[in-house]
Every structure is written in structure tokens, then in C-alpha cells.
Amino acid sequence: MSVETVADFVSLDPKSLRNLLTVVGARVQAELRGQSCLALADVSPTRKSIASTRTFGRILTEWSDIREAVAHYAARAAEKLRAEHLEAAHLSVLIQTNPHNGDPWYAKHVGAAIEPTSDTRDLIRHATELAEAVWLPSYRYFKAGVILTDLRPAGQQSQLFSMRQPEMSSAAMAAMDAINARFGRGIIRPSSTALSRTWRPRATLLSGRYTTCLDEVVTARSW
Structure with a gap:
């Protein structure tokens, strides 16, 4: 369309540009013309949900395998919760x-209200209980997931008859996160998330970890 400069882009017919680049392109042009289309936010809005869902690397039929996968997804969701200083009061599981x-x-997709928490152990317990309630032994499963909703700032919700000890829970999770941040994700993790994890998604098409894994660093040869 003979557009070689920003000036050329700005001078295009707005209607034609919208038909070509949809509303996104039209907004870019309007912004370049000095018209504000998207308001700036000083504070990012609180997330409404956190999900950890994956297809399995192989078909699963045994409850033990599905339980491990669901526990792993719950642990990942818990890590995301704590990274944003949030707690979840509702947990859902799908298989x-x-x-x-x-x-x-x-x-099946089943959920339940829970005591607000970001403790990996609590979320694993709730997630596996829900998953076991909907798992049927006669099917071959290929996907599962854990979704956390009703998110709220951590430590701001107190329960009168709480069975948890928030201080001990926060200290344990902080220690686990600090160790994993220093030595690598998963160095410390609940045993219920398994060690071999043969159900993990296939990763045959991933690029090499050239800068973060010594075993995959590119080597140069002289001829």
C-alpha cells in the first residue's frame, strides 16, 4: 500500500485501514494522530482468576497418574498466587x-468454595479431592486443570474458626519459594506432584535452553 513511513500510515483512509488491520490498527492510527484511545492505568487491576491446565503427554487411565498431574497443576497455580500476593477462596478442577x-x-468441571489460601498443600488437597469425585475408571483421559477464582489480597481475610496456622503456612511457602527461586523451579516440591511425571506434555519441539542449561549450551567446533 506504499506505506514506508509513519506519516504514510497516518495519512491512510481510516475506514480502509480498519478493514485491513481491524480495530487494533485503527486505534494505532488514531493514537498517532493525537487521539487517546486507551486510558493509562496507574495500578494494574487484580487478577480475577488463575488457571493451570495442560494436556497430558500420554493418555491416562490410572487414578494415581491423574492425581499426580492434578497435584502438579495445583502447585503451579499456588506459585502464581503467591507471586502476586493473592489468596484463592474458590477452586475448580476439570478433567x-x-x-x-x-x-x-x-x-467434568467441578468447583468448591475453600478457606482463602495460597498454601500449596491446601490447594493440592482440595484439588485432588475434587478430581477424585469426578474421575471414572472406565475412561481414557488426556487433559486436566486447576482453576482458582475469588482471588483476594493475601492475609486480609481472617476466619473465626480457621483450622490453619497462617504464620506457619506463610513461612513454609516463603522458604520453599526462595529455595526454588535460587536453585531452580521444582528443587523442592510436594511428593504428591511425583518425581518422574511421565504424564507431562510432550516437548519435542521446544528450542534448546542455550543460556540456562549447561547440558544444552551450544558448542563450537574448529575444523
Whole structure:
């Protein structure tokens, strides 16, 4: 369209530009013309939900494997919660079969209100209990996930008859996060998340970790 400079872009017909680049392109042009389209926010809004969902690297039929996967997803969601200084008061779990391989279709999504927490151990317990309630042994599962909602700032919600000890919980989670941040994610993790994790998603197409993993550093050869 002979657009080689910002000036050329600004001078385009707005209607034609919108048809070509949708509303996003039209907003860029309007902003360049001095018209504010998106308001700036001084403080980013609090997240409404946190999800950790994945397809398995292989079809799972055993409850023990699914339990490990769900526990791992709950642990990852808990890490995200603590990173944003939040707690969750509602937890949902989903499991499903593969709708594209001819297996019988089965999908369940179940949730429950929980005492506000970001403790990995509590979230794993709730998630695995919910998953076990909807798991059926006659199906072949290929996906599961954990979704946290009703998020609120950590430490601001007190329960009159709480069975937890918030101070001890916060100290334990802070220590675990600090060790994992220093030595690598997963160096310390609940045993319920498993050690081998054969259900992990396939990663055959990932690029090499050239700058973060010594075993994958690129080597140069002289001829």
C-alpha cells in the first residue's frame, strides 16, 4: 500500500485501514494522530482468576497418574498466587477425554468454595479431592486443570474458626519459594506432584535452553 513511513500510515483512509488491520490498527492510527484511545492505568487491576491446565503427554487411565498431574497443576497455580500476593477462596478442577480420537466423550468441571489460601498443600488437597469425585475408571483421559477464582489480597481475610496456622503456612511457602527461586523451579516440591511425571506434555519441539542449561549450551567446533 506504499506505506514506508509513519506519516504514510497516518495519512491512510481510516475506514480502509480498519478493514485491513481491524480495530487494533485503527486505534494505532488514531493514537498517532493525537487521539487517546486507551486510558493509562496507574495500578494494574487484580487478577480475577488463575488457571493451570495442560494436556497430558500420554493418555491416562490410572487414578494415581491423574492425581499426580492434578497435584502438579495445583502447585503451579499456588506459585502464581503467591507471586502476586493473592489468596484463592474458590477452586475448580476439570478433567476430560480426547474428543478427536474416537474415545467416549467425558468431561467434568467441578468447583468448591475453600478457606482463602495460597498454601500449596491446601490447594493440592482440595484439588485432588475434587478430581477424585469426578474421575471414572472406565475412561481414557488426556487433559486436566486447576482453576482458582475469588482471588483476594493475601492475609486480609481472617476466619473465626480457621483450622490453619497462617504464620506457619506463610513461612513454609516463603522458604520453599526462595529455595526454588535460587536453585531452580521444582528443587523442592510436594511428593504428591511425583518425581518422574511421565504424564507431562510432550516437548519435542521446544528450542534448546542455550543460556540456562549447561547440558544444552551450544558448542563450537574448529575444523
